[in-house]
Amino acid sequence: MNDRKLQKIRRELHQIPELGFKEFKTQQYLLEKIRTYPQEHLNLKTWETGVLVLVKGTNPKKTIGYRADIDGLPIVEQTSYDFKSTHEGNMHACGHDFHMTIALGALEKLAIDPVQDNVLFIFQPAEEGPGGAMPLLESEEFKSCKPDVIFALHIAPELPVGTVSSKAGLLFANTSELFIDFKGKGGHAAYPHLTKDMVVAASNFVTQLQQIVSRKIDPLESAVVTIGKITGGFVQNVIAEEARLEGTIRTLKPTIIDEVKHHIEILAKGNELSYDCSISIDYGSNYYQVFNTDDYIKNFKNVVLGQNIIWKEAKAAMTGEDFGYMLKEIPGFMFWLGVDSTYGLHHSQLEPQEEALSIGVNLVESTIRQL
Numbered sequence: 001m002n003d004r005k006l007q008k009i010r011r012e013l014h015q016i017p018e019l020g021f022k023e024f025k026t027q028q029y030l031l032e033k034i035r036t037y038p039q040e041h042l043n044l045k046t047w048e049t050g051v052l053v054l055v056k057g058t059n060p061k062k063t064i065g066y067r068a069d070i071d072g073l074p075i076v077e078q079t080s081y082d083f084k085s086t087h088e089g090n091m092h093a094c095g096h097d098f099h100m101t102i103a104l105g106a107l108e109k110l111a112i113d114p115v116q117d118n119v120l121f122i123f124q125p126a127e128e129g130p131g132g133a134m135p136l137l138e139s140e141e142f143k144s145c146k147p148d149v150i151f152a153l154h155i156a157p158e159l160p161v162g163t164v165s166s167k168a169g170l171l172f173a174n175t176s177e178l179f180i181d182f183k184g185k186g187g188h189a190a191y192p193h194l195t196k197d198m199v200v201a202a203s204n205f206v207t208q209l210q211q212i213v214s215r216k217i218d219p220l221e222s223a224v225v226t227i228g229k230i231t232g233g234f235v236q237n238v239i240a241e242e243a244r245l246e247g248t249i250r251t252l253k254p255t256i257i258d259e260v261k262h263h264i265e266i267l268a269k270g271n272e273l274s275y276d277c278s279i280s281i282d283y284g285s286n287y288y289q290v291f292n293t294d295d296y297i298k299n300f301k302n303v304v305l306g307q308n309i310i311w312k313e314a315k316a317a318m319t320g321e322d323f324g325y326m327l328k329e330i331p332g333f334m335f336w337l338g339v340d341s342t343y344g345l346h347h348s349q350l351e352p353q354e355e356a357l358s359i360g361v362n363l364v365e366s367t368i369r370q371l
C-alpha cells in the first residue's frame with residue numbers, strides 16, 4: 001500500500017470516530033477494506049464492534065498478535081483539517097485512526113506474502129473506556145486463536161517522525177476511572193444558609209483531592225489524580241442539589257492505586273459530615289500497567305535500528321492502556337511511534353504527521369517477520 005492509499009484510509013477513518021463499543025461504522029469500514037485484500041490466507045471474525053483477522057502461516061509453530069485500538073474520544077475537534085470528524089463531538093484525538101491504518105497496511109502486506117507463523121491482527125474496541133481488552137481476552141473468539149507473543153504501538157506527538165521509543169519493563173501506568181456524586185439540599189440562591197450547596201462541596205473536594213498526592217502518598221512513589229469534568233446545577237440563581245466529578249487515578253504501582261482510593265474514601269466521609277450531604281464513589285474501569293518483556297524489547301530495538309529509525313529509550317508514562325491486560329497474560333511489548341504534533345494526545349488540535357504511517361507499516365511488518 002503506497003503513502004497516498006494510507007493517507008486516504010487514515011483520513012476516512014478520522015472522519016468517523018465512535019466511542020467505545022459503538023464503533024459500528026468503523027467496524028464496517030475495516031471489514032470492507034480487509035475484504036479487498038487477498039483472502040486465501042485470511043480468517044476473518046468479528047467480536048463485539050471489533051475485528052479479528054488471522055493470517056494463516058505457511059508452516060506455523062506459533063501465533064504472533066498485533067493489536068490496534070479503534071475507538072475515538074468525546075472531544076470537539078478543532079484541527080485545521082478539511083477532513084474533520086463528521087461525528088460532531090467525537091474525535092480521533094488519541095491517534096487510533098493512525099493505529100488502525102498502520103494495522104491495515106501491515107495486514108495487507110502479510111495477506112499478500114504471509115510469514116511462516118500465524119499472525120493475528122486485533123482491531124480492539126473501547127480502549128479509551130470502558131475497556132475492550134479484558135472482555136476480549138475472555139472471549140471464545142480470542143481464546144480459539146490466542147497469540148503466543150503480542151505487540152502494539154501508540155503514536156507519540158512529542159517525538160519527531162522517524163523516531164521510536166520504548167523500554168523494557170514498566171511503560172504505562174495503572175489506572176482507575178473515578179466518578180464522585182454529591183447529593184444535598186438545594187434551594188434559592190439568596191438563602192444559602194438554608195441549603196447544602198453541592199457546587200461548593202464538589203469544588204472543595206477537587207482541591208482536597210490534590211492533597212492526597214502531595215500529602216498522603218510517599219513522595220518516592222508516583223501518583224496522579226485528575227478531575228477532567230465537573231457538572232452540577234441547572235441555572236445561575238438556584239443552589240445545586242447535585243454535583244458530579246469525573247476523573248482518573250494513575251500510579252506506577254498497582255498497590256498505590258488502592259492507597260489513593262482509601263484516602264479518597266476517607267475524604268468523602270469527612271465531607272459528608274462537613275457539608276451534610278451524601279457522597280458516592282464509583283471507580284468505573286481499571287487498567288493494568290503496560291509491562292514490556294525484556295527479551296522482546298532487545299530484539300525489537302535491533303529491528304528499529306535496522307530500519308534506520310532513531311531509537312529513544314523511553315521513560316515510564318502516566319498514560320493508561322488496556323493493552324496492559326494482554327501483556328499480563330501474553331509476553332510482548334508496546335512502543336511509541338513519533339508523529340510530531342504541536343498539540344498532544346487528547347487535545348482537540350492534535351495533528352499527527354502522516355509520513356509516520358508508512359514508517360509504522362514497515363516497522364510492524366518487519367517486526368512480525370523477525371519474531
Ligand SMILES: CC(=O)N[C@@H](CCC[C@H](N)C(=O)O)C(=O)O
Pocket residue numbers: 094127128129154175176177247248249285287318319320321322345
Ligand atoms: C493512551 C491513552 O491515552 N489511554 C487512556 C486510557 C484511559 C483509561 C480510562 N478511561 C481512565 O481514564 O482511567 C488514558 O487516558 O491514558
